[in-house]
Amino acid sequence: MTDLAFLGIADAADLIRARKLSPVEYVAALLDRAGRLDSRYHAFIRLTPELALAEARQAEKEIAGGNWRGPLHGIPTGLKDIIDCTGVPTTAHSKVLAENVAAQDAMVTQRLKSAGAIMMGKLATHEFAIGGPSFDLPWPPAVNPWGGNHFPGGSSSGSGVALAAGMLPAALGTDTGGSVRNPASMCGITGMKPTYGRVSRRGVLPLAYSLDHVGPMTRTVRDNALLLQALAGHDPDDPGSADVPVPQYAADLERGVKGLKLGLVRHFYAEDMQAHPEQVEAIDRAAAVLRGLGAEVREIRLAPLQDYATCTRIIIRCEAFAIHRRWLAERPEDYGNLARQRILDGAAVSAADYIDAQRLRGRLTRRTLETFAGLDAALTASSLDPACRIDDADACARLYPRQARQPFNVTGQPAIAIPAGFTQDGLPLSLQLIGHPWQEAMLYRIARAYERATGWTERHPFDVFPS
Amino acid sequence: MATNNDSLLRTAATAGLTRLNEAHLAQLKRAMESARELADKLPTDLHYSEEIAVTFRLPAAGGSKP
Numbered sequence: 001m002t003d004l005a006f007l008g009i010a011d012a013a014d015l016i017r018a019r020k021l022s023p024v025e026y027v028a029a030l031l032d033r034a035g036r037l038d039s040r041y042h043a044f045i046r047l048t049p050e051l052a053l054a055e056a057r058q059a060e061k062e063i064a065g066g067n068w069r070g071p072l073h074g075i076p077t078g079l080k081d082i083i084d085c086t087g088v089p090t091t092a093h094s095k096v097l098a099e100n101v102a103a104q105d106a107m108v109t110q111r112l113k114s115a116g117a118i119m120m121g122k123l124a125t126h127e128f129a130i131g132g133p134s135f136d137l138p139w140p141p142a143v144n145p146w147g148g149n150h151f152p153g154g155s156s157s158g159s160g161v162a163l164a165a166g167m168l169p170a171a172l173g174t175d176t177g178g179s180v181r182n183p184a185s186m187c188g189i190t191g192m193k194p195t196y197g198r199v200s201r202r203g204v205l206p207l208a209y210s211l212d213h214v215g216p217m218t219r220t221v222r223d224n225a226l227l228l229q230a231l232a233g234h235d236p237d238d239p240g241s242a243d244v245p246v247p248q249y250a251a252d253l254e255r256g257v258k259g260l261k262l263g264l265v266r267h268f269y270a271e272d273m274q275a276h277p278e279q280v281e282a283i284d285r286a287a288a289v290l291r292g293l294g295a296e297v298r299e300i301r302l303a304p305l306q307d308y309a310t311c312t313r314i315i316i317r318c319e320a321f322a323i324h325r326r327w328l329a330e331r332p333e334d335y336g337n338l339a340r341q342r343i344l345d346g347a348a349v350s351a352a353d354y355i356d357a358q359r360l361r362g363r364l365t366r367r368t369l370e371t372f373a374g375l376d377a378a379l380t381a382s383s384l385d386p387a388c389r390i391d392d393a394d395a396c397a398r399l400y401p402r403q404a405r406q407p408f409n410v411t412g413q414p415a416i417a418i419p420a421g422f423t424q425d426g427l428p429l430s431l432q433l434i435g436h437p438w439q440e441a442m443l444y445r446i447a448r449a450y451e452r453a454t455g456w457t458e459r460h461p462f463d464v465f466p467s
Numbered sequence: 468m469a470t471n472n473d474s475l476l477r478t479a480a481t482a483g484l485t486r487l488n489e490a491h492l493a494q495l496k497r498a499m500e501s502a503r504e505l506a507d508k509l510p511t512d513l514h515y516s517e518e519i520a521v522t523f524r525l526p527a528a529g530g531s532k533p
Contacts, residue, residue, distance in 0.1 A: 310508040317502075321482075329483045332491050341494045347482040348495065348502035356509050359517040363510075 004029045005166030006460055009223040012169060013071035016063060023063070023074030027056040027118055030076050034120070034167040042140045043162035045081045045091055047121040052076065055118045062116070071226045073116030078171040080156050081122035082129055082205035083214070085109050092205050093125045095138050095334045096327055106203025107235045108172060108214050115230040120168060124158030129174055129207045130320060131339025132157065133390050143390055144187055145461040146427055150387040151396050153186030155179040159217045160187035164461055170227050171217045176207040177312050178382070178405030180215035181417035181432060185383040188419045188428030190224045190447070190457065191217045193405075195437045196412030197242030199228075200235030208319035209240070210358075211312065211409045220457050221418065221448040225249035228440060249441050253448045258294030260446065262287075263371070263378035265302055265434075268404040272305035275384035275402075282420040282429040283381050289453050290379070290446070300378065302368055308407035311364060314349055314357035321346025365411040369436075372413075377442055380404050382417040382432035386425075404432065414440045418447045419456035426464045471496075 004026060007015075015021035031049050038044050059074040079085055082092050084102035086109075091097050105113065113119070124142040126132025132154045133141035144152035145165040152161045156173025160183025163171055173180040175193040184191025192215050199214045206212055216227035229250070234243040264287050269275035275283075287297045321328075324343045332340060372378065384402040388395035408415040413434055420431035431450070435443045451457050475492045478499065479485065487495060 306508070307510075310505060314505055314509070317505075325483060329486065332484070332487055337494075340491065341497065344484075344491070344494050345498040345501055347484065348478070348499040350502075350506070353502070353506045353509060355518075356513050358519045359513045360510060362517055362519050363513070 005033055006219070007169060008220050009071060009075050009169050009218060009226050010220070012075060013073070016074045017068050019063065023056040023059040023118065024053065026074065027052050027076050027120070030120065030167055034162070037165055037167065040143065041145055041161050041165050042124055042142045043158040043165065043167055044078070045093060045122045045124055045139050045158065046089065048088060048119055051088070052118050052120045059116050059118065069116040072112065072170070072230050075117050075170055076120045076168055077112055077117040078120050078123045078159065078162055078168045079109065080125050080159050080171070080173050082125060082174060083109060083172055084203040085119055085122070088122060090122070090205060092128045093137055093139055094127045094336070094339070096331060098138055102203075104203065107200035107238065108231050109203065111230055111233070117170070117230070123156070123162055123171060126155035126157060127336045127339035128205070128324070128343070129155040129176065129179060130342045131336050133396055134336040134338050136336045141390060144387050146188060146465060147387060147425070148465070149389055149391060150427065151186060151390040151399065152387065153183035153383070156183050156217065160184060160189055160191070163187065163189045163217055163219055166460065166462070169218065169223065173215055173217045174204060174207070175213045175215050175409065176211045177316055177409055178403050180213070180217060181382045181405045181415065182403065184217060184417040185430035186387045186428065188456070188459070188461070189217060189219050190221055190416065190418050191215060192224050192228060192416045192440065192443070193408065193414065194228060194232065194440055195414045197240050197244070198414070198438070198440070199231045200238040200241050202235055202238045206319070206323055208316040210319060211315055213409070221444055221451050222250060222253055224416070225253060225444045244438055247441050249444055252441055252445045255445055256293060257290055257446050257449045260295045260376040261374065262290060262295050262297045262446070263300035263375045264297050265378055265380035265404070266299050267301055268305045269381035269384055273384055273402060275381055276386060278423045279381060279384060279386065279429055283379070283431060286379065286420050286431045286450060289450060293449055293453060300371055300375070302371055302407065303364055305404060305407070307360070308364060308410050309401065311357050311360045311410050312406040314353055315361065317342075317346035318349050318354040361410050364407070368407065368411045368413070372436060377433055377435045377446055379431060379433050382430045386423045386427040386429060408434050413437055414443055416443045416447055418451065421454070421456060422459070
């Protein structure tokens with residue numbers, strides 16, 4: 001059972017293709033594990049066992065008939081519960097949408113189904129991807145399997161927890177101000193925010209249209225590349241989707257980093273904000289590892305972290321309020337306290353300030369991309385701190401703005417968070433890599449070289465914190 | 468003379484939020500304070516020539532979707 005719990009997409013795909021692993025047995029084993037563990041970790045809003053087993057039987061039949069569709073065929077997958085799956089409620093972890101049954105699949109759900117992935121259920125989120133962690137909602141917040149009772153990051157919290165706890169090998173999250181990379185960082189897994197426009201958002205409940213991204217979450221780098229491969233591509237029905245060719249993301253994974261030029265954005269976590277000392281050490285050690293592997297790493301300076309934060313916060317507030325205004329007008333009491341506050345924040349921002357924030361966005365993007373010229377990629381912190389206890393509301397509130405992810409929602413560049421070690425208390429630390437637009441493959445190449453050199457993704461919480 | 472609460476109620480009504488209770492209005496008050504702080508952090512040299520102008524686009528000739 002332990003082997004199946006922490007089996008990755010790539011290894012499972014090899015076994016399934018060779019008919020050494022039955023998708024039905026795989027799905028049943030993970031459903032059983034989720035059934036046993038999830039009363040403690042609350043990763044799932046809803047498991048869909050009937051749907052999952054029916055799809056697994058279909059996959060098994062197809063593969064037995066010689067119709068293997070590719071590496072996601074028969075792979076159990078979960079969706080953050082703002083992503084539509086036909087016939088299943090999309091609740092956004094909110095009373096407001098508790099009965100909201102999806103009439104059709106989101107484009108990313110369609111793509112996963114076409115690739116043969118198995119839908120295991122809907123995963124916990126911060127309410128409407130903005131308000132959390134919260135204890136005043138119809139479902140409890142997801143809890144980090146690393147540590148005793150710790151915050152898993154958010155808003156794609158259930159996705160991070162399900163992966164770290166070995167309930168799923170693949171999950172989707174969304175990232176508007178860092179919500180794929182935050183739970184990836186806190187839960188010790190791998191989360192990619194692709195380039196803006198790379199993955200369709202059609203059928204995904206928006207938080208802020210101009211900053212929203214859907215991203216793959218997995219335990220390993222290779223698995224992440226395989227999952228993005230299935231998701232990426234143009235969708236003319238998403239106005240933000242870009243018609244840009246999709247490369248083979250896993251093609252260069254093992255090429256290493258020798259000769260690559262990497263920028264280190266140290267001022268984000270050592271000057272603009274002072275990160276936790278163990279996090280600072282982790283990034284500096286990661287830079288040293290990459291140098292040791294043959295990359296050239298030099299410090300670069302972008303705009304201060306606070307400039308990106310101001311820009312992001314104004315845009316999210318305004319766009320989120322525009323989306324929620326009517327629900328908030330009719331049913332303010334049905335929102336949890338945190339989401340209501342964060343959405344009401346947008347009621348008080350002027351249109352002129354919103355437009356200025358968009359102007360600032362253009363300026364920051366131009367300057368950031370100019371600084372990236374001549375580099376292959378950059379690295380910096382993702383979270384500035386390890387996870388705090390989830391029942392410490394003040395600590396969670398302090399953690400919320402202490403991050404270096406928002407700059408790349410502003411610029412739309414691809415950015416990946418990967419494990420970068422552990423604190424002395426055994427909590428995950430993380431590293432963020434940032435690339436040129438459309439160059440996710442370069443990030444996977446660098447991330448894989450670092451992963452291979454350090455082995456951080458091979459550790460699981462139950463080696464350290466028995467369940 | 469209008470009270471702070473009257474002012475908050477007017478702001479809420481302007482935004483279409485007519486069902487906020489006292490606790491919600493207290494949240495709106497915090498939102499207004501926070502919005503002012505955020506606006507103060509915006510650069511003052513932003514110029515209309517930096518307009519992003521990507522909010523509306525007509526379909527290309529022969530295109531089927533805006």
